[in-house]
Amino acid sequence: MSTSHTLSHDAIGELYLGHHGYLLNWLRHKLGCRQQAADLAQDTFIKLLNHRQRHNQPLDIREPRAYLTTVAGRLVKDHYRRQSLETAYQEALAALPERHYPSAETQHLIREALYELDAILERLKPKVRQAFLLSQLDGLTYAAIAEQLDVNLRTVKRYMATAFEECIMVMA
Known part of the structure; x- marks a missing residue:
């Protein structure tokens, strides 16, 4: 079934009816x-x-099943990663x-931060x-990270700046 769907409210309803099963x-x-399958199927359509x-512009979906399984596949990956973190x-x-x-409240806050x-x-x-984790968890210097990753010091500094920028964007 390769009819094209634009992502309007009605189209999502059609996608749901036609492809939820x-x-x-x-x-x-x-x-x-x-x-878990039912939960992630719902999460896919919520996404x-x-x-x-x-987004104001509609998303054109030419292959609905391929698109839905791609979105759902990412949610499955997230589910397993989250399960691993929880363990x-x-x-x-x-x-x-x-x-x-x-306390239970502190545990909840820790989980959310994780x-x-x-x-x-x-x-x-x-x-x-890898550079970020080597620095923050293992306490390696940038020079040691450069040696371990087989890159130059300038590259490690760029990696770290990128990682810190991502952290700052989330905190803002």
Whole structure:
């Protein structure tokens, strides 16, 4: 089915009616869980609605199923990454002495900060992300990072400036 859809409210409704079942089955196969598949299918269409609200010009979709599976595939990737982060966070909490265990509110704030940081890191190019993590987590100097990544010092400085700019944009 390769009819073209422009992203209007009615077109999203048509996409939903015509392709929700297909997308749900695709996601169910990917995730192995009916409930998660249903949630991510809804999230896919919400993303389309949000896109329509943010942009004044309509998006022309020539291959609806390919487009929907691309958007949903990104959401699946985000889902697994978030699940991995949650597991790592729970393991870190379990290792804490009981007297240092954060309150439920603090845990929520920490989770949100982790998800936000993960989103920032995901937007960075791999070498930029690696340089940033080597600096911020491993405490390496820029010279040591340059040696490890086999780039010059100027490139490391550019990588770090890019990473910090991304962080600042999120904070603004």
